[in-house]
Amino acid sequence: MSNTDNENHKSLPIGIKGLSKSYGDVYALENVSLDIKAGEFITLLGPSGSGKTTLLMTIAGFCSPDQGSIYFGQQEMTMTPPHMRGLGMVFQNYALFPFMSVAENVGYPLRVRGMTEADQKSKIEAALEMVQLGGYGERRIHQLSGGQKQRVALARAMVFEPKIILMDEPLSALDKKLREHMQIELKALHQKLEATIVYVTHDQREALTMSDRIAVINNGRLVQVDAPKALYDNPNDLFVADFIGESVLLQLENSIKGLTLRGKPLKMTNPQPKGENPHCLVIRPELLVMSDSKNDSLNDLSGIVSASVYQGESVLVMVDLGDNIKINVRLPANKSQSSNIIPDVGKPIHLGLHAEDVIIVKGRVE
């Protein structure tokens, strides 16, 4: 094996070139190309039916593409049957074999590979330790909680030290608190294993929390591939801007002086785009500053408070801007700041957006 920078004994890069797959006249994947670095944690993010699972299943070999190629390192895998690809895989519903004990489940890939009982035993115990389930080997699957099942599934997928691990919405069956805990744990596990992980989810927060990079997929096409912060701060597409975060999109108008927001020139630190293309302003609820009076240094939006919802750590205020446009403002539930008193419904209010916080994307709001 050539020992280049992006290829080592613990992980492999994945190269996806021109992958297409259609069901009838609907494209599940349309000319998808993606280079995944060795040891990277990449998330395929998209709404249901976007083709993210199809892409994962194609990498796994369970779904055969109409065209395109898949490389693991230097080796083309497009024609390789799934059991020869040497991947670890974690499924949404765990897919633990119910008639086997925890240890038998984790040992399955070792048994299939003809490893001796003694070698298996130490590997199984090490893998269970890794997911903090040491000593659980003799338990039956039905005796485990959801979180424990997920850990066993993880242990089983990594016990044979695969260089690539695929995960298909592995945390979606867990409750919110456990899910958030497992996200942190998975990320720590990834750093220990150093394997390449391809993770599928429809939960944008989960994707932002865990990934080195996120590949946003919509209608079978790759829309944007970027690091979480870059994706959140600089969406390059209307869909991405809308899908990531709790954003509201406002149509901007083109004028001789440049882009205008509800008739007033848009203040922004980045240079304004040239040309006549329509653009939208992406408003994140946490970026707006709420006040009773207009602040001339900010981009100003005025409206009437239509509802405010106490959500524990924050207060979500819905503001009606007129013309059937409503936007949300998120205020931290912070008692020390007098500006954060929950406003009454029906009260007129000004919302300010700093020039640095302006995010614009090409496109027209539907």
Add this chain to the structure above:
Amino acid sequence: MNIASNNQLEGLNSKELAKARRKEGRLFFNLSLPSLITILIVVFIPVFWLSSLSFFDRAGDFSWENYERIFQSQLYIKTFIVTLKISFITLFFCILLGYPLCYWLSQLPNRLASILMIFVLLPFWTSILVRTYAWLVILQRNGIINDTLLSIGWIGEPLQLAHNLTGSIIGMVHILLPFFILPLFASMRSIDNNFIRAAISLGSTPRGAFWRVFFKMSLPGFFAGTVLVFVLALGTYVTPALLGGGKIQMLAQRIDSTIMLYSNWGAASALGVVLLILAFAVIWIFNRAFGIDKLFMR
């Protein structure tokens, strides 16, 4: 109020709530009452009464003679052997034909699978007697199969397909096959495809994944079907009587002739009791050998 006082059932409304719970329990019991009474009247009482006949001789005195006769007479022992033999052969062919068919059906899309299941269930819509006579027409010396094979010259003289063991088994497999397929199909349908994918992704060949995972997970349905077919086969009457041509004597036929020809209710009842015990024994052995109850645990 602390928890201890709650446990003493003296809290607010606790008596009324307990009463409401008891009332609900009574309601559910009442719902099952009609079927419980029916089963008691048409199953337990007749079985108990008929079984008790076996412990009396013709003079009406208590005796074991009906059972002694069964275990001493060559004729009866032979009947038991034939019954077990036919039941096992029938089961063997049901598994051989049913398992692959079921596997194929379970892998089809839902709609197609349910349409094809109608064909599996179709035989249930006609009586066993009609179907058995139909087989006689097909299998007999100058029946469709023999005529066809003779006319294309594959055989020189007619095959003996009916009025013997072959005929009985063909008929019985046909009648009992759906009883094997139904529970097995339900069991196979409930196996999530991800189990197989998981096994393959972990390095099993497709064939290995089938045997190590799919087959094992289909076992609850497999055993349910096996027990059903075997127990039903033990008590078959019409099919071997018609397709066996008098040469095949199974237990049910022996019971019939004991009553019809010799009008010996005690002897017939003893045979019935032994058949019942045999059926229970089969279920018990299967359960012990393969731990069906364990397999059902998820």
